[in-house]
Amino acid sequence: MIGYVSKRAQVHGIIMENAIILGRSVIGEETLIDNWVYVGYPIRRKLKHFPKKIEELDLISDGAKIGRGCVIRSFTVIYEGAELGDRVETGHGVLIRENSKIGSNSRIGSFSQLDGEVHVGENVNIQSMVYLPHLTWIDDDVFIGPNVTVTNDRYPVSRKLSGVKIRRGAIIGAEAVLIAGIEVGENSVIAAGSIVTKDVPANSMVIGAPARIKLSRMEYEERKKLYEAEENDTLG
Amino acid sequence: MIGYVSKRAQVHGIIMENAIILGRSVIGEETLIDNWVYVGYPIRRKLKHFPKKIEELDLISDGAKIGRGCVIRSFTVIYEGAELGDRVETGHGVLIRENSKIGSNSRIGSFSQLDGEVHVGENVNIQSMVYLPHLTWIDDDVFIGPNVTVTNDRYPVSRKLSGVKIRRGAIIGAEAVLIAGIEVGENSVIAAGSIVTKDVPANSMVIGAPARIKLSRMEYEERKKLYEAEENDTLG
Amino acid sequence: MIGYVSKRAQVHGIIMENAIILGRSVIGEETLIDNWVYVGYPIRRKLKHFPKKIEELDLISDGAKIGRGCVIRSFTVIYEGAELGDRVETGHGVLIRENSKIGSNSRIGSFSQLDGEVHVGENVNIQSMVYLPHLTWIDDDVFIGPNVTVTNDRYPVSRKLSGVKIRRGAIIGAEAVLIAGIEVGENSVIAAGSIVTKDVPANSMVIGAPARIKLSRMEYEERKKLYEAEENDTLG
Numbered sequence: 001m002i003g004y005v006s007k008r009a010q011v012h013g014i015i016m017e018n019a020i021i022l023g024r025s026v027i028g029e030e031t032l033i034d035n036w037v038y039v040g041y042p043i044r045r046k047l048k049h050f051p052k053k054i055e056e057l058d059l060i061s062d063g064a065k066i067g068r069g070c071v072i073r074s075f076t077v078i079y080e081g082a083e084l085g086d087r088v089e090t091g092h093g094v095l096i097r098e099n100s101k102i103g104s105n106s107r108i109g110s111f112s113q114l115d116g117e118v119h120v121g122e123n124v125n126i127q128s129m130v131y132l133p134h135l136t137w138i139d140d141d142v143f144i145g146p147n148v149t150v151t152n153d154r155y156p157v158s159r160k161l162s163g164v165k166i167r168r169g170a171i172i173g174a175e176a177v178l179i180a181g182i183e184v185g186e187n188s189v190i191a192a193g194s195i196v197t198k199d200v201p202a203n204s205m206v207i208g209a210p211a212r213i214k215l216s217r218m219e220y221e222e223r224k225k226l227y228e229a230e231e232n233d234t235l236g
Numbered sequence: 237m238i239g240y241v242s243k244r245a246q247v248h249g250i251i252m253e254n255a256i257i258l259g260r261s262v263i264g265e266e267t268l269i270d271n272w273v274y275v276g277y278p279i280r281r282k283l284k285h286f287p288k289k290i291e292e293l294d295l296i297s298d299g300a301k302i303g304r305g306c307v308i309r310s311f312t313v314i315y316e317g318a319e320l321g322d323r324v325e326t327g328h329g330v331l332i333r334e335n336s337k338i339g340s341n342s343r344i345g346s347f348s349q350l351d352g353e354v355h356v357g358e359n360v361n362i363q364s365m366v367y368l369p370h371l372t373w374i375d376d377d378v379f380i381g382p383n384v385t386v387t388n389d390r391y392p393v394s395r396k397l398s399g400v401k402i403r404r405g406a407i408i409g410a411e412a413v414l415i416a417g418i419e420v421g422e423n424s425v426i427a428a429g430s431i432v433t434k435d436v437p438a439n440s441m442v443i444g445a446p447a448r449i450k451l452s453r454m455e456y457e458e459r460k461k462l463y464e465a466e467e468n469d470t471l472g
Numbered sequence: 473m474i475g476y477v478s479k480r481a482q483v484h485g486i487i488m489e490n491a492i493i494l495g496r497s498v499i500g501e502e503t504l505i506d507n508w509v510y511v512g513y514p515i516r517r518k519l520k521h522f523p524k525k526i527e528e529l530d531l532i533s534d535g536a537k538i539g540r541g542c543v544i545r546s547f548t549v550i551y552e553g554a555e556l557g558d559r560v561e562t563g564h565g566v567l568i569r570e571n572s573k574i575g576s577n578s579r580i581g582s583f584s585q586l587d588g589e590v591h592v593g594e595n596v597n598i599q600s601m602v603y604l605p606h607l608t609w610i611d612d613d614v615f616i617g618p619n620v621t622v623t624n625d626r627y628p629v630s631r632k633l634s635g636v637k638i639r640r641g642a643i644i645g646a647e648a649v650l651i652a653g654i655e656v657g658e659n660s661v662i663a664a665g666s667i668v669t670k671d672v673p674a675n676s677m678v679i680g681a682p683a684r685i686k687l688s689r690m691e692y693e694e695r696k697k698l699y700e701a702e703e704n705d706t707l708g
Binding site (some may be wrong): 256272274277280283286287288289290293311313329331347349351365367369383385387390391392393394395396411413415431445 | 486488489502504507508543545546547563564565581582583597600601615617618619643645646647664665680681692695696699700702
């Protein structure tokens with residue numbers, strides 16, 4: 001065994017030699033599955049059935065669906081039941097758990113995790129090392145900076161999980177923390193490092209711990225224009 | 237070479253075809269070692285002996301011990317001298333350095349690190365992307381949220397390392413930072429995003445940067461009950 | 473295919489059996505490339521040329537240069553155009569993107585990322601899970617604690633990227649956030665968890681969100697000496 005492609009899989013794209021494709025996975029045309037990638041990884045409960053070799057891992061997997069024109073880079077694990085649209089890209093070491101959905105043209109940065117059933121819309125840009133737990137919902141056109149942490153339990157360890165909702169066009173700055181159950185409104189902006197404990201109104205920019213409104217999105221855009229007009233930076 | 241199992245290893249569980257098991261490692265019954273996992277990885281000093289192939293990596297490794305009923309998922313590296321109890325589970329991409337101990341029934345989330353000699357008790361739940369440096373000590377029944385960072389040097393870069401101690405039943409919220417040398421008392425709670433710079437008394441809940449006492453554990457539990465009683469959330 | 477070494481590569485060190493070395497990569501003497509490592513990974517644009525197997529990935533790669541006496545551990549990906557000096561070490565799961573440079577005797581901790589063109593000087597110690605985006609510049613003798621996040625866009629998502637500069641001898645505490653475009657002055661110290669929004673003068677220590685000057689480096693060193701003089705800690 002080196003790599004492995006299930007006989008039940010429908011492969012229309014390219015699978016590198018060291019990848020493992022399990023179950024009834026579907027891989028779209030012009031999609032590249034890199035070396036050292038798992039597609040269709042079985043959920044926890046099924047591992048208790050105790051697969052003894054790759055053929056048995058394959059047998060217990062329902063497979064994952066990956067659209068056309070995707071790039072899935074090395075060390076990525078995509079669980080069974082996950083569905084990726086067209087032209088989705090993952091960096092290296094991305095974890096996508098069972099039943100997550102990712103819309104077309106979205107990118108997931110290296111070592112980020114969709115750690116449960118997570119919805120990601122279209123044209124979403126998720127940077128590196130982002131943590132999105134079970135029940136997180138992300139609309140289209142959202143940007144999430146590096147190292148952002150989303151939570152799903154307001155009083156851990158409780159019996160109740162509350163997903164965070166991030167509405168269309170929102171921008172989440174690096175290393176922000178979004179507390180369980182909040183909604184980040186359409187086109188709102190969260191400053192880097194903020195801890196967001198309650199709903200963020202649409203078209204506002206918040207900052208701090210706990211995060212409070214500082215600007216409107218329009219004011220934010222004006223400052224952005226001034227910033228962009230300054231002389232460009234060079235490496236060195 | 238694809239995978240590799242040392243002749244000196246005692247294997248009672250299942251080793252997937254692409255795993256590498258080095259040295260006198262012991263793998264308990266009903267334990268699953270996934271593809272692309274290293275067990276018994278040699279410490280830094282030994283790599284300077286300059287192993288030229290897998291058989292030589294094997295020769296210099298003392299191996300690791302993994303109990304019964306464990307699941308060690310892909311891209312996990314377990315160093316030599318590490319000992320895992322029974323029914324321990326790791327997510328993907330977990331790093332467990334030399335001489336770390338993990339008690340039975342504990343779970344380590346994906347891409348978390350025990351980066352040195354770390355003690356983890358029984359029934360401990362460590363979520364994803366948690367960083368635990370050399371000398372961290374965690375009692376039984378502790379919960380650690382995603383992206384928590386623990387440190388071991390109060391004035392980096394000093395010659396003195398001071399491990400953080402987390403006592404039984406404590407709960408550490410997402411992306412909290414615990415500064416070197418502090419003790420988190422029994423059953424205390426750290427709010428998400430807090431920076432904890434001094435000891436936290438038992439049965440208290442702290443929040444902020446630097447973290448200060450806000451509630452007792454009993455008051456926290458009352459708020460938790462109210463939260464749990466609210467209507468449940470749905471995805472969407 | 474198991475591992476793969478390009479015919480165009482110049483290999484003077486040791487390549488473990490499951491590593492992949494692409495393009496005109498140069499691997500120095502007494503350097504160890506561990507299993508499940510990619511050297512010379514092609515940039516994004518080239519993947520659109522749609523390599524169908526490892527030989528085609530090889531053909532489109534310009535390779536990377538790795539000096540003498542380096543250790544590159546498992547699950548590390550080094551892109552084409554990257555250059556590592558002598559005695560550089562990476563932990564597990566390190567990502568080094570195209571055209572990054574790392575000076576001799578520097579170490580990059582497990583699951584850290586140089587996510588774009590990043591300059592790292594000599595004798596730099598970067599701990600685990602650190603995120604360094606495109607245009608980050610790090611002088612010699614810098615220490616960066618675990619989980620630090622550096623950003624490169626002050627008003628995301630803008631058209632202008634501004635690299636952070638970290639000057640010689642600076643110390644960045646765990647989980648600090650450095651906002652795009654700032655300069656961290658020579659020998660300055662950033663406390664753990666700080667959010668640094670503007671330039672930090674040389675020889676000063678800053679703390680908080682936003683970070684403000686609290687001590688001079690000299691005062692910091694005095695406190696460090698007192699700390700080091702306290703009784704040593706033991707595990708338990």
